[in-house]
């Protein structure tokens with residue numbers, strides 16, 4: 001890989017409205033690493049990774065994510081709390097302000113692309129204010145060959161300017177920070193926040209519109225890997241449910257950890273060229289591949305070092321529990337060349353149920369699969385406020401509502417059809433609590449979740465006995481290799497099984513209340529996938 005060839009092409013940003021900026025074009029990872037350290041914006045960790053702080057924002061800000069309402073989006077987008085409309089004129093004005101702000105300044109420009117399948121490739125020109133944000137894009141997006149750059153034609157532009165603060169009274173934003181998608185101008189405009197996840201999820205949101213609307217292809221918030229037999233598995237799940245962790249499996253080749261497309265040519269391809277892993281409580285023992293990927297080239301975000309050292313204390317959540325690392329996918333040993341796999345044989349829906357109700361693994365019928373996909377359930381532990389221990393349910397359609405511009409049923413219909421055509425097995429995995437809710441029980445051991453997934457993939461759960469869950473109706477295996485049988489039925493893990501029944505019924509009601517808004521779109525098969533009680 002020619003990552004560090006010094007590249008000396010200069011480009012003008014005049015077309016973008018940025019004049020006389022000092023443009024650092026296509027710097028190598030090493031150069032961006034050095035510049036970050038020299039400028040005092042980052043330090044090198046003991047394993048050679050760059051460690052930076054993203055500033056005030058250490059996570060995404062979904063209420064400040066807008067889509068320009070125009071002739072392309074008006075009738076297509078599912079407008080509401082997730083997809084908040086922004087006026088085209090207001091965007092034009094704000095864009096001018098941001099580009100004027102960048103004029104005469106130093107900027108970092110990178111030509112990159114997304115979608116590993118050449119048929120879907122989308123070129124993106126990235127303009128960032130900091131060197132480390134540019135390195136993030138080197139890590140996360142796909143990297144054009146050097147020869148391509150002289151004739152690279154950017155289609156989308158991603159601008160990331162954390163130090164530019166909007167004035168809500170004038171600019172039409174909610175606060176000083178914003179992430180706005182404009183499908184006519186083909187721009188993702190980010191200001192007021194340095195959280196790098198806004199960049200990757202901004203481009204993801206654009207693809208989640210472009211692929212289904214213009215290419216009849218299903219975009220998915222999932223990770224993917226492939227076994228020795230060429231058997232692809234995909235793992236859907238909201239943030240923190242285990243997509244990145246569980247897809248890094250030394251026995252399987254990684255396709256990608258977060259964003260994929262499922263084509264009508266029976267393939268699954270990664271949108272990205274890197275991974276963005278949570279590092280809270282990371283250990284080499286539990287997550288060796290991710291641990292070892294944290295080397296030169298990787299960027300750690302918002303971590304704390306052990307006193308007097310440059311060694312990361314992965315337990316320390318002083319800045320945020322959302323500590324992260326980004327790295328190019330080739331930092332993982334076992335990767336799928338080209339980042340494309342065949343139709344999946346197995347689909348896993350990951351949920352981190354901190355109520356401790358859902359079984360650690362169960363098998364879904366097609367109707368249940370559609371119902372759970374549209375529901376997109378996970379439950380977070382309560383905030384850090386003293387005394388608040390009751391988990392919060394979080395229903396996020398398609399396991400990724402914040403990134404889905406279209407109505408959830410559009411994605412669900414495409415997925416249901418593809419699942420049937422490909423005859424996929426669908427599993428629901430609870431990576432969350434067992435033995436009671438958060439505060440009483442414990443999180444399912446990673447080694448057991450991994451063992452259950454391995455058993456499902458190897459066909460070892462095909463001939464075991466199943467029992468249908470009394471409340472959710474989902475088929476739960478009664479034995480699984482390398483997993484103690486008693487943990488397979490959550491009711492048995494609770495001290496008070498009757499309390500479990502009561503809480504399970506309460507959770508079922510939450511599912512039903514959430515699903516009410518989708519009922520008019522759901523057919524009988526999907527409704528038969530709803531909780532029984």
Ligand SMILES: Nc1ncnc2c1ncn2[C@@H]1O[C@H](COP(=O)(O)OP(=O)(O)O)[C@@H](O)[C@H]1O
Pocket residue numbers: 237238239240241242243244245246257276277278279280281282287431432443444445446447449
């Ligand atoms: N049983 C389990 N299965 C999956 N992840 C677990 C489990 N127990 C603890 N974890 C932790 O939960 C987190 C899952 O995060 P991650 O894989 O980054 O989620 P996502 O990629 O879906 O946002 C990791 O920090 C992982 O170590």
Ligand SMILES: C=C(OP(=O)(O)O)C(=O)O
Pocket residue numbers: 059060197198201237238239240243244258276
């Ligand atoms: C980067 C993110 O995704 P995930 O936690 O799913 O990896 C995010 O939601 O900001």
Ligand SMILES: [Mn+2]
Pocket residue numbers: 243244257258276277278
């Ligand atoms: Mn992830």
